[in-house]
Amino acid sequence: MLQDLDRLGPVLAVLVAAGLIVLADLVVPRRREKWLAGVALLGLAASAAWMVQLIARDRQASYFSDSMALDDFTIFFTFLFIGVAGAVLLASLEYVERFGSHKGEFFALVLVATAGMMLLAGSRDLVAIFVALELTSITQFILAGFLRDDRGSEAAIKYLLLGAISSAVVLYGMAFLFGIAGTTRLVATDGGASIAGAIAAGDSGIRSALLVSMVFLAAGFGFKMSIVPFQMWTPDVYQGSPTPVAALLSVGSKAAAFAVVLRVFFEGFGADTFVGEDWKMMFAVLAAVSMTVGNVMALRQTNVRRLLGYSSIAQAGNFLVGLAAISSTSDGTALGASGVVFFIATYAFTNLGAFFAVMAIGNRTGSDEIEDYAGIARRSPLAALVLTICLLSLTGLPPTAGFWAKMYIFNAGMRADLVWLVMIAVLNTVVSAFYYLGLARQMYRGDGEPGEDLRPALTTQAVLVAAAAGVCVFFVYPIPLIEAAQRAVHAFA
Amino acid sequence: MTNLTSLPILSIVTFLPLLGMLLVLLLRGQQAMKIAALLVSLLTFVVSLALWAGWQAGEAGMQFMESLPWAPELGIHYTVGVDGISLALVLLTTFLMPLVLLFSWDTIHDKQKTYLALLLLLETAMVGVFVALDMVLFFVFFEASLIPMYFLIGRWGGPRRIYAALKFFIFTAFGSAFLLAGIIALGWLHFQQTGVWSFNVLDLYGLGLPANLQTLLFFGFVLAFAIKVPLFPFHTWLPDAHVEAPTGGSVILAGILLKMGTYGFVRFLLPLFPEPSQRFAPLLAVLAIVGILYGALVALAQKDLKKLVAYSSVAHLGFVTLGIFALQLESLSGAVLQMVNHGLSTGALFLLVGFLYERRHTRMLDDFGGLWKLMPIYAAFALITFLSSAGLPGLNGFVGEFTILVGTMKYNVVFAVLGTLGIILAAWYLLWAFAKIFQGPNANPANAGLKDLNLREVAIMAPLVLLFIIIGLFPNLFLAKINPSAQLVLDQLNNPAAITQYYQTQTVSAVEVGER
DSSP: OHHHHHHTHHHHHHHHHHHHHHHHHHHSOGGGGGGHHHHHHHHHHHHHHHHHHHHHTTOOEEETTTTEEESHHHHHHHHHHHHHHHHHHHHHTTGGGGGGGGHHHHHHHHHHHHHHHHHHHHBOBHHHHHHHHHHHHHHHHHHHTTTOSHHHHHHHHHHHHHHHHHHHHHHHHHHHHHHHHSSSBSOOTTSOOOHHHHHHHOOGGGHHHHHHHHHHHHHHHHHHHTOTTSOTHHHHHHHHSOHHHHHHIIIIIHHHHHHHHIIIIIIIIOSSSTTHHHHHHHHHHHHHHHHHHHHHHHHTOOBHHHHHHHHHHHHHHHHHHHHHTOOOGGGSOOHHHHHHHHHHHHHHHHHHHHHHHHHHHHHHHOOOBGGGGTTHHHHOHHHHHHHHHHHHHHHTOSSSHHHHHHHHHHHHHHHTTOHHHHHHHHHHHHHHHHHHHHHHHHHTOTTSOOOSOOOOOHHHHHHHHHHHHHHHHHHHOOHHHHHHHHHHHHTTO | OHHHHHSOHHHHHHHHHHHHHHHHHHOOSHHHHHHHHHHHHHHHHHHHHHHHHTOOTTOOSOEEEEEEEEEGGGTEEEEEEEOHHHHHHHHHHHHHHHHHHHHHHHHOOTTHHHHHHHHHHHHHHHHHHHHBOBHHHHHHHHHHTHHHHHHHHHHHSOTTHHHHHHHHHHHHHHHHHHHHHHHHHHHHHHHHHHSSOOOBHHHHGGGOOOHHHHHHHHHHHHHHHHHHTTOTTSTTHHHHHHHHSOHHHHHHIIIIIHHHHHHHIIIIIHHHOHHHHHHHHHHHHHHHHHHHHHHHHHHHTOSBHHHHHHHHHHHHHHHHHHHHHTTOHHHHHHHHHHHHHHHHHHHHHHHHHHHHHHHHSOOBGGGOOOHHHHOHHHHHHHHHHHHHHHTOTTSHHHHHHHHHHHHHHHHOHHHHHHHHHHHHHHHHHHHHHHHHHHSSOOOOGGGTTOOOOOHHHHHHHHHHHHHHHHHHHOTHHHHHHHHHHHHHHHHHHHOHHHHHHHHHHHHHHHHHHHHO
């Protein structure tokens, strides 16, 4: 038991830090509340340190009687979420002024949401998954409405209502799985009953029940992944919620959803089982629809944040290409699954950079309308450059990590004989170039009035540079990230 | 010689300008930036001459190869090398770049640092395109060249620059989407056949694909490269881009960027898809001839000198394409040489237009006349350049066009006759334009105070004119290096298997270089 708690340590560290912040918030004077972000960062650092020493002591195992797993997959996503949360906290230091006296709660909620995501990546039991999912969701409902203005409240209510429905749908899908397998465990290391075992041993008699469960689970998780047709909330919430929260939602929450989908479908349903082709085809169709709808809708947006919202729907479609292309790990490559993981990692850098640049510009100009971005490059060259690099990466153009991500996922698609899907994805890339590069062009248009200097705060600058550097460095030297992604999915072999 | 080849010369030539870009970004002070950029580009040229000096004569395959793993899980490596064909284009790039920087010395005042940085970035991308042997690496450089050019036109261009830059970008990006799809398909096919991913073009040469698949991929590649060349009827972006681009941008666009398309034909299209290349060569040759005649006729109707030069590019690139798809040794070698010639002559033409535009801020032919008396040095340079572009014997243009036509004659007499008609038309519009500008009375009082070329401008034109004459009189200096490689490309069309074996020995030695 104590050993298992030890394995949960990185999550506990984050939760403890969150608790400390809530308590300290009571005594810290209002002017100093910003310093609580330091506590939050320390908590994340402690979490990372704990994880490092767990790896050093070689503690990888399935624990809490197979409801959690500490494997390379969990480790990869834990570090990813720590990084994302740290970047969001740093970048929000300027933004939190708008929250008045609720800065402490904001930091604490970000940490709780992060802990929820870390749990999600490590859960391999339906109950644990559901609890972790709710932990993330509920904190994010609050965060989405943190500004308490009209638009923010509308976003939060929309997110809450749709989120509640999606939770119910997930639960219903899980109920079917429980009915079939008689257990909530995805895998059983002790050789007992498990969902993966039941499906592997199953026959066509349980097929229809599995299909229903599959569809419900995809619908429920699809809400979190923001894929079509479960995407309705995305543009509204990205526009209405505070920008750091939108960044967290677009990267962290999405990554966590894909992590759990990989667990449930790749580890639970299995790629080689008699339903393997069914769920892959389902994701292939969802991928094509998401990419196309997201990109076409993004073309006509006039608000940067709504544009990023639709872009994130389209990007989720790209991730799904990898899911659809999943093959068994028996041949040692698992290009589809590792492609998703690799794409998520590069997307994290890219989209965080993009959102932070939008935030840095919006903090100063007070506007997120694309027409107000004209000539912004003159007034805030750093933010404009970072945003341009990130937009190139989202398009999938060199010299950015996004290029490898697209390359990787397209390769995986070809490998899985999904030529039609890759063709759709390539055409979508061309469509996406129009609005991504259109925004970049807008910033470098010469006719913006010089106006005052809009240099962002020092912390924001640092995060911006770090994100852009990540995007570029992983273009030049992608090998470590590719290898980490491949190790991560080999946890499922 | 051994210590010369053990240095990664190709990588140095490719990335030296990139380092120069960083240097320029760090420097303060206009003068220092300009000097640094010029010195870096000159140094790049000097280093690239080491390729010439260390060249193994008669060797048809790749030389100076380097290979490092980049994303080995996907079969993607940093593999570079040059044969006679790419050598010519690498040298053309490194030669033109200092001249462009020298031209921009006094003509770009706005955001000079960014301008210089973009030019140097562009040089890395362009050299990279010509040396990349891994198709993904090629695609990276191919795309990377787009972005600086987009900004060069969109930021420093003429009044309709935004439209022109976007049109340029969309046309080319549309083509490259097909290119990327084709590249991935090739890597996948390699995987299917051998169980290993590879994007090394030397590996892919040996795929031996079924004919229908070849045809499909062939047209994807044709589209991507034909837009870049541009081959009729994909040429409509070119006049817009040229007219709006700043002079330096035009020189690079016409001189080097367009060659990426024709280079793609030679390096990738013919050897990768031998069957459809032979089957559809007449189609592409006909498009090339239409381009030659159409470009020449439209050039005749222009009032704007820069537009005239732009349309003459369509015609000249038509010649190059005709030479490639005539599939004869003479014409293919001639086409490669003509790529260089066109880079030099048309680059020089755009520079001449630029000199005039800087002085008078107009390019309309009607505004000029009788300049010979006012600007004798300028007129002398212009005369040689116009004649070189028109293909006068003794100058470079003649050699290229002559060899292309000799080869085409062996392939199809009608094509050769129509091509010759293009030469006559070219002489017509060029000499007509020359007469309008330099001869006759000077009717426009605004031209009265025009100054002749200064020393800097002479220093730009002199090396170009010198090369016109050298290539014109001693074409074998270049053809001797191009011929073996061109022969190899043609052999590959007829007997892919044997050549593949030839290249495989090369791949092995490259890996050894990489490990050293």
